[in-house]
Amino acid sequence: MGAFGSWRERHPDLWEFVLFNVLSNVSTITRFVATWVGTAVFVGALGITEPFSLLLFDYSAPGSGGLGAFLTFLVAEVLAQAVNFVVQKRWVFKSDASFSTAAPRFVVLAVVIVVVNLVLPGRVTALCQGWGLDAGVAATVASVVNTLLAVVVSYPLLKFWVMPSR
Structure with a gap:
């Protein structure tokens, strides 16, 4: 076993925390890609830009993207969190x-x-x-x-x- 493997064995909690932070970026990348695709589809191609507001979500200002931007946010966040759940459960915490x-x-x-x-x-x-x-x-x-x-x-x-x- 090399120096890195030895370090991981001596510091399993610190390694887990590092892994948590590094692998959280998989969901961040998912969120970015889904946002780019969603914006192109909902706002660009379909033109769903009518003003939208619901509770804390306010997409009513001119240039905010309206309902299409909200749908993009919603889809991107759900996909990112689904990916994050799998990554954290399987690879970081190895949870049963x-x-x-x-x-x-x-x-x-x-x-x-x-x-x-x-x-x-x-x-x-x-x-x-x-x-x-x-x-x-x-x-x-x-x-x-x-x-x-x-x-x-x-x-x-x-x-x-x-x-x-x-």
């Missing part, structure tokens, strides 16, 4: 938790994270701009806060609640 137990818990966690990701950035950006930061820096800080919060919340919940090993 039953699908019927893990899947509904994962859905609850994913919905909470998506809602937080929709609400939090605007508030953090406004707070940062109130402190005198320019819009670009404020948006970057908001993105970092969102990402860190998602990792800090999702990793332990996935490991111990959604996908625990027996």
Whole structure:
């Protein structure tokens, strides 16, 4: 066994955390591809651009893409989370938790994270701009806060609640 394999054996929890973060990008790539395809289909080809608003989702501003952009977001997020579920369960946590137990818990966690990701950035950006930061820096800080919060919340919940090993 090489140095890397030896390190992995000595630090299995740290390796799992690294794997969690690296393999989460598979769902990110899925989200990007689905967004590009969805935008081309729903907004471009089908022209579904009438203003749309539902609860926290507001696609009513000119240029927002309307209903087509919402459908794109929805399809992309569902596909990304489905990929994330499989990747995390099989490759990161190697969980033997039953699908019927893990899947509904994962859905609850994913919905909470998506809602937080929709609400939090605007508030953090406004707070940062109130402190005198320019819009670009404020948006970057908001993105970092969102990402860190998602990792800090999702990793332990996935490991111990959604996908625990027996």
